[in-house]
Structure formats: C-alpha cells, structure tokens
Amino acid sequence: MTPDASTAPSYDLWAPQVRANPFPLYQYLREKDPVARVMDPHRQMPFWLLTRYRDVVETAKDPRLTNDVEKLPEELRKKFRGGGAQTLNRHLLVMDPPDHTRVRSLATQAFTPRRVEALRPRITALCAELLESMKARGSADFVEAFAFPLPITVISELLGVPLEDRAQFRTWIEVFFTPPAQGGMERIRESLDRLLAYLEGFIELRRRQPQEDLVTALLAVEEQGDRLSTRELLSMIYLLLVAGHETTVHVLSNGTLELLRHPDQLQLLREDPSLIPSAVEELLRFCGPVELTMGRFALEDFELCGQPIKAHDVVRMNILAANHDAEQFPDPERLDVKRSPNKHLAFGQGIHFCLGSNLAKLEATLAFEVIIERLPHLRLAVPPEQLQWRSSAQVRGLMRLPLSFEAP
Structure with a gap:
C-alpha cells in the first residue's frame, strides 16, 4: 500500500x-x-x-x-x-530527457575536462596558501579555515566573479549553506534572493562584456541554433554552487577525519603519495x-x-x-585506500551522473597531497565523540573539525 x-x-x-x-x-x-x-x-x-x-x-x-x-x-x-526559488529549479537534477539531454549537451561544451585541468596550478597554490595560514596558528577548525574557502574560491574564479565581489559572494553562500538556527530561515531566504539578483546582473554583464570564464562560455554555447535560457543559466550556476561547493567541503572534512581515524591508511599515503587518487575514490565511497x-x-x-x-x-x-553494501564492496566497513575496483555511487548514476565530478576529484586530490606532505603531525584537537554533525540527512558533513598541526 x-x-x-x-x-x-x-x-x-x-x-x-x-x-x-x-x-x-x-x-x-x-x-x-x-x-x-x-x-x-x-x-x-x-x-x-x-x-x-x-x-x-x-x-x-x-x-x-x-x-x-x-x-x-x-x-x-x-x-x-521549493518556495520562492522558482528561478533556480530548472537544473539538470530536476530534468528528464529530452530537456535534460539538451541542457547537459550544451553545458558539457562549456564545462570541459580541459577547462577543469587548467585549474590545477591555481588549486595547488590555493591549497598551499590556506594550509600555511592554518599551520602558522598551530591549530584551527579545518572546515572554516580550509574545507570551506577552497571550493568557494575555485568556483568563484571559475565562474568569473570579480575579485571585489568575492567577499560578499562568499558571505551569501556561507549563510545559504549554514544550517538555520531558530528563526534563521528568513536570513537564508534573504541571502538567496540577493545571490539570485547578483547572478542575474552578472549574466547580463557577461552578455555585454565577455571574458575567459565559465559564465561567458555557458552564454556562448550553441547547438543546432539552441542556447541556454537565462533561467537555465541561473539554475546551472546554482547547481554548480551546490554540487561543486557544499559536497567538496564535506569530502575534504569527512575524508580528513577518516584518515585520522585510520592511521594505517594515512601512513600508506605518506609512504606512497601516488595512492592519493585511489584514496580519494575510497573516501568518496566510505564517507562521501x-x-x-x-x-x-x-x-x-x-x-x-x-x-x-x-x-x-x-x-x-x-x-x-x-556504497556500504557488502554485495558490491567486500568488507565495506573497512577503509582501504588501495580498493580496486571501486564503482562507488558518490557522483550519482546514469544520466544524472555529476557534471562536476572531475573538478571535485581534482580539488580533493590536490588538497590531500598538500595536507599529507606538509602536516606530518596532523591530529584531532578534540575527542572524536565531541564532533558535531550537520542535522541534514541529505548531505553528511561535520559542523566543525578542530585540528592540531604541532608535534605532541
């Protein structure tokens, strides 16, 4: 029934x-x-x-x-x-063919593997900057100091958000993705409205003044005379912010926590950093x-x-x-950075497979390379039982991850 x-x-x-x-x-x-x-x-x-x-x-x-x-x-x-966010609800996750086929085909022309790979040097530099800032303090909340600013900076630069707007852009995103306190929904709605108004203006600016950024590329793509509508563009940018930012935050923080909980696996990565791409796949499976x-x-x-x-x-x-089903993954509750094959579902399945999966994996791989190389004394700064998890059952992530970087 x-x-x-x-x-x-x-x-x-x-x-x-x-x-x-x-x-x-x-x-x-x-x-x-x-x-x-x-x-x-x-x-x-x-x-x-x-x-x-x-x-x-x-x-x-x-x-x-x-x-x-x-x-x-x-x-x-x-x-x-979804209430007042009507303008944002025509993204790939809520479409079926043929609309999905058309929009994904257009978006794929702009969001290319080459464009993602070109970000490698900048992401590496950002990881190093954020890590050195944390390291100088001796301890920090990893979510606030590293896992949050890395993907939002990458997405801002990828979209082409001007430098002078990025602090405000980050504030809107931070409010939007923070679990609401009592009475906090109004502040979230206000941030979403302001973000939407900014993006509408930014799209119009890029129509008049094209640049070498993703928004310009999305505006330019065309197939058989078809282009993305303004509503589809807004929804696509919104999806990139949600899928390309929030999930990456939690891949980094959840993954760091699990490596600390499994010191034998962390040691394997210290001894052989070439295992890090495999480790990222396993962390996506194990604690995605x-x-x-x-x-x-x-x-x-x-x-x-x-x-x-x-x-x-x-x-x-x-x-x-x-991703923890024993019929698919032998010994699924064991973190194994060498696991192969590893056909996890962290990025979805079928036509709705995540368009930004390559960017998320690149960010995670480069982040863990820098963390493992430069933080030899990395450890939790609080007992594990004191860690607080977000209340959402849709996206699993830590509220904070206090870490220490100094030798005990």
Whole structure:
C-alpha cells in the first residue's frame, strides 16, 4: 500500500545519534527493509527509501520514475517546487530527457575536462596558501579555515566573479549553506534572493562584456541554433554552487577525519603519495557527502523491488548506504585506500551522473597531497565523540573539525 503519515515506520534518519553514525541503521535497512517507508520531517510526507546498491543503480535508470516535478498534478507541484526559488529549479537534477539531454549537451561544451585541468596550478597554490595560514596558528577548525574557502574560491574564479565581489559572494553562500538556527530561515531566504539578483546582473554583464570564464562560455554555447535560457543559466550556476561547493567541503572534512581515524591508511599515503587518487575514490565511497538523493516521482502504479508503488509516490535513494553494501564492496566497513575496483555511487548514476565530478576529484586530490606532505603531525584537537554533525540527512558533513598541526 502507499505509505502515509499514519503507517510510515519511525526510521529517524535525522536523529542526532544517526547523524553521528548512520551505518548500523543503513545495514539494518539493507538487510531487513530495503524499500523502506520513511517520514520526511520537513514536509511531513512519507517517501520510499532504497539502500541496496543494485536497487539504487537500477532505480536511477527506471523510466517509470521522473525527476521533473512539473510532470506532477498541480496540488503536488506546490509541495515540491521549493518556495520562492522558482528561478533556480530548472537544473539538470530536476530534468528528464529530452530537456535534460539538451541542457547537459550544451553545458558539457562549456564545462570541459580541459577547462577543469587548467585549474590545477591555481588549486595547488590555493591549497598551499590556506594550509600555511592554518599551520602558522598551530591549530584551527579545518572546515572554516580550509574545507570551506577552497571550493568557494575555485568556483568563484571559475565562474568569473570579480575579485571585489568575492567577499560578499562568499558571505551569501556561507549563510545559504549554514544550517538555520531558530528563526534563521528568513536570513537564508534573504541571502538567496540577493545571490539570485547578483547572478542575474552578472549574466547580463557577461552578455555585454565577455571574458575567459565559465559564465561567458555557458552564454556562448550553441547547438543546432539552441542556447541556454537565462533561467537555465541561473539554475546551472546554482547547481554548480551546490554540487561543486557544499559536497567538496564535506569530502575534504569527512575524508580528513577518516584518515585520522585510520592511521594505517594515512601512513600508506605518506609512504606512497601516488595512492592519493585511489584514496580519494575510497573516501568518496566510505564517507562521501551525499546520503539522500532528491525525490523521484512515480508516473504510474508499479512494483519496485517487491514493493507496490503508487503513482506520484516519492522514491529516494541513499547513496552512502549503497556504497556500504557488502554485495558490491567486500568488507565495506573497512577503509582501504588501495580498493580496486571501486564503482562507488558518490557522483550519482546514469544520466544524472555529476557534471562536476572531475573538478571535485581534482580539488580533493590536490588538497590531500598538500595536507599529507606538509602536516606530518596532523591530529584531532578534540575527542572524536565531541564532533558535531550537520542535522541534514541529505548531505553528511561535520559542523566543525578542530585540528592540531604541532608535534605532541
């Protein structure tokens, strides 16, 4: 039967103890309830949750499900449109073919591997600058001092945000991605509105004054006479900020924490830095930032992994749970920087595979190279049990990561 508020079990993915360690719950769900009914406490609506690797892979490609809220009845569209951010809701993650095919084809022309690779020297220099600033203090919050500023600086420069605007740009992003305190939603909405207004003006500026940046490139791409609309451009930039910034923050901080928790693996990287790209893939699997995907909506009644799904039901996949599935990954709870093969799902699956995956991996690889080379005495500055995790069940990340860099 279709889940509803009265029948959905109490799998509380948002409970503090689950946020601190979700893996026992995920193992239980994979083994006992792989298509579970879960209540979303924010919308007060149930959804179906998938946690097994093979189910996630197959469901990501299932044409009976849509990512596009516009294909739902009007009364349901209102619940999933995201309030006032209408201008930003036509990005790749909420599109189906043929719209998705068209927009991704255009975006790929601008966001090329060559453009990403050209960032290597600048990212390396940024990593060194941030690390030396931390090192001089002897200790620091790694999230605030390194993991947050690195990707936001890279994204700002990639987009072409002028130097004089970057401090304000960073402030808007920081507010937007900070979990709201009581009454803090108004400040977040205000920051989003101001960011949106800035981006609209910036796009118009680049129409008049093209530069060697990604926004100019996105404006220029054309295929068979087709171009990205202003709404699609805004949504694409917004997606880059979300996927290219927030997730990278947590890849860096979660990964640093796990290397400190697994000193034998950290030592392997110190002895052989050529293993760092492999380590990045393993950290993406083991402690990657993405847990819940965005909702997919059933277009019809059908059966999913033995569970009857009704038209318009919401289905979400848990990437982190799938990446710990023993049927796909031998000894999945062991961090192994030499793991091969490692077909993790941290960047999604199918047509919605992350467009910016190469940039995220490049940033992580260069960051860990610098950290491992220059911080031989790196250690946690607080007991692990004092670390606080974000309340979100969609993106897993630390609030703070206090580190010490001096010899004990």
